[in-house]
Amino acid sequence: MARMRRGVGLVTVAALGLAGCGSDPEPQPAPATAPAPTAGRQFAPGAAGIGDAYFPSYGNGGYDVGRYTVKVRYDPATDRLTGTATVQATATADLSAFHLDLAGLTVRKVTVDGAPARHAREADELVVTPAAGLTAGNGFTAEISYGGKPEPLANEVLGEGGWLHTTDGAIALGQPESASTWFPVNDHPSDKATYDVEITVPKGLTAVSNGVPKGRSDADGWTTWKWSEAAPMASYLSTVVIGDYRVETGEHKGRPVFSAVSTKLGKGAADASMARTTEVADYLESVFGPYPFAAYGGVVVADERIRYALETQSRPVYGAGFFQGGENTGVVAHELAHQWFGNSVSLAKWQDIWLNEGLATYAEWLWAEHRGTGTAQAAFDRRYAGSSSRLWQTPPAEPGRQNLFSESVYQRGGMTVHALRVAVGDPAFFKILKAWAAEKRNGNATTDEFVAVAERVSGKQLDKLFAAWLHGTERPPAPKRI
Numbered sequence: 001m002a003r004m005r006r007g008v009g010l011v012t013v014a015a016l017g018l019a020g021c022g023s024d025p026e027p028q029p030a031p032a033t034a035p036a037p038t039a040g041r042q043f044a045p046g047a048a049g050i051g052d053a054y055f056p057s058y059g060n061g062g063y064d065v066g067r068y069t070v071k072v073r074y075d076p077a078t079d080r081l082t083g084t085a086t087v088q089a090t091a092t093a094d095l096s097a098f099h100l101d102l103a104g105l106t107v108r109k110v111t112v113d114g115a116p117a118r119h120a121r122e123a124d125e126l127v128v129t130p131a132a133g134l135t136a137g138n139g140f141t142a143e144i145s146y147g148g149k150p151e152p153l154a155n156e157v158l159g160e161g162g163w164l165h166t167t168d169g170a171i172a173l174g175q176p177e178s179a180s181t182w183f184p185v186n187d188h189p190s191d192k193a194t195y196d197v198e199i200t201v202p203k204g205l206t207a208v209s210n211g212v213p214k215g216r217s218d219a220d221g222w223t224t225w226k227w228s229e230a231a232p233m234a235s236y237l238s239t240v241v242i243g244d245y246r247v248e249t250g251e252h253k254g255r256p257v258f259s260a261v262s263t264k265l266g267k268g269a270a271d272a273s274m275a276r277t278t279e280v281a282d283y284l285e286s287v288f289g290p291y292p293f294a295a296y297g298g299v300v301v302a303d304e305r306i307r308y309a310l311e312t313q314s315r316p317v318y319g320a321g322f323f324q325g326g327e328n329t330g331v332v333a334h335e336l337a338h339q340w341f342g343n344s345v346s347l348a349k350w351q352d353i354w355l356n357e358g359l360a361t362y363a364e365w366l367w368a369e370h371r372g373t374g375t376a377q378a379a380f381d382r383r384y385a386g387s388s389s390r391l392w393q394t395p396p397a398e399p400g401r402q403n404l405f406s407e408s409v410y411q412r413g414g415m416t417v418h419a420l421r422v423a424v425g426d427p428a429f430f431k432i433l434k435a436w437a438a439e440k441r442n443g444n445a446t447t448d449e450f451v452a453v454a455e456r457v458s459g460k461q462l463d464k465l466f467a468a469w470l471h472g473t474e475r476p477p478a479p480k481r482i
């Protein structure tokens, strides 16, 4: 994520009254057989959270999703969405029931492996009780039919995320949560999965999502847009943008390019910035290693509520304000850097957010250095001399949930990366970045693992450096070669 201007990136909103609590209107089928212990197994309900210390309710326990197939129909005129989500998962415990995250919306029917399953809502959780227990290690498929008026989620600290109804369509976007406002999901980056998304909208509107465009078809005044993300993706990186958009398509290095700019904006800086996406990606490839995904692109939205850009997988979404002052490749470098750091190499826990934002901030400095508009050392020096005491008091690797997107995570995170570069020298530093991207590709990783890779690749002991930069509560000494 990149914020448009310091301090105003995340909009604070009044608490939203989210619908969806309570019972569903339609009668539910009785399970064919009661879940029962078989062969000595004890089946128990999966946990309502995946165990993230900062966000205990995010995600769920007891299973691992491999693939989502989400098909939604949305009419901007009525703001109604209907959908089916097929969740292919593997049980990691013997489950008598399991949770999915779903905010608002009404569930009509759930099946597990084709058999009707009981379902109930507990606030933003959907609790599914299959007809028979699910055995650890076995795959299962849940299909959920649902619908209603989607609403964004209000986060008391971080602002809002999720489905926003716009004047011409909708935008589903947000970090650290968004996906559960439009489909049932294991909503935590530690459970990545592949996605096939189909969006049916009134003919004439564009509907964009992640990954490779798989064509579109028209029927009865509606158009279905098909998208496929075949690399594992964290749920907060999923997006849907519907509306009147100027689309540019092409091909680069054998991969499709698909970019879209809201027609509310006259053709200009936003289009020009999107057109430089592959050039920026090629530069980042030279420092981070191969581009990790099968498609390129970007979407520029014109909605005053989106005052940030988010690295939605293979196709970042940018608030229009980034381009008010003209072409802006800095923000493109930031969001594309996340394709390696954040998207391919993902967090295991939200506390480690600096791994995403520190490296993406540093990518902006590297891009400026590459373009000759300023060195990373100069960017570091300005911040080292001029940062506030609050930045030094907030350790980027332990920011606290209320500081998840604080200046320390971004700027001191970027300074930490530069301190590493100074300490080990350029050849080892760039080897570390490439090793990190390659070894953790399509996976999840932690700060401790980053430190371990940096020490192994450089052959240097770096614990003191990282302790001061990532965990200290005062300004570390200026970095020097060790």
Ligand SMILES: [Zn+2]
Residues within 6 Å of the ligand: 001, 002, 334, 338, 356, 357, 360
């Ligand atoms: Zn970012």
